[in-house]
Amino acid sequence: KAGVTQTPRYLIKTRGQQVTLSCSPISGHRSVSWYQQTPGQGLQFLFEYFSETQRNKGNFPGRFSGRQFSNSRSEMNVSTLELGDSALYLCASSLVNARVTNTGELFFGEGSRLTVL
Amino acid sequence: GNSVTQMEGPVTLSEEAFLTINCTYTATGYPSLFWYVQYPGEGLQLLLKATKADDKGSNKGFEATYRKETTSFHLEKGSVQVSDSAVYFCALKGFQKLVFGTGTRLLVSP
Helix, strand or coil: CCCCEEECCEEEECCCCCEEEEEECCCCCCEEEEEEEECCCEEEEEEEEECCEEEEECCCCCCEEEEECCCCCEEEEECCCCHHHCEEEEEEEECCCCCCCCCCCCEECCCEEEEEC | CCEEEECCCCEEEECCCCEEECEEEECCCCCEEEEEEECCCCCEEEEEEECCCCCEEEECCEEEECECCCCECCEEECCCCHHHCEEEEEEEECCCCEEECCCEEEEEEC
């Protein structure tokens, strides 16, 4: 069974640009969560999607947005990039049903490493 | 809110040494507790979990016991290997999102 796939793996942008990251979950997983990982802040929760609906959201500004498609694939977008947005963005999928937000058992991709210059 | 505190790293050990990585938590209710591991250049992998007090999670020689009285979930391994070198994250799951600690880097030398 294929794991969680994130693209692109590496990208470099300049301040003010925008970026879109993609995540394909494990087949059958309908929940997708996004995390930002930085050396200073560790792992910070961005948002979680289930069946194309955002169910949870972390404390990030509105420049960070996401969506989920009917095939459970997800994208996140960061607009007006700042230097502090440089990070590893991790996507994780989970096998849950509509009643359970998630079990805590997440399957992570390898991440998309964003560098903002 | 819910939070997890881990010991600062790096933890440096020789092969076959005993490992303990401390983790304590603050949470309302009865959270589930987890250890995740991140090998260099990879995403996180679930290592073990415990869903209620006194449960012991174990996997690949690693163990952790859910101690409600001390709000702790310390990770242990009797004999570490060089291949165990990685960053270890303690995490808890309350009602909603999974909350991670800051991670502890383990370096094992031959």
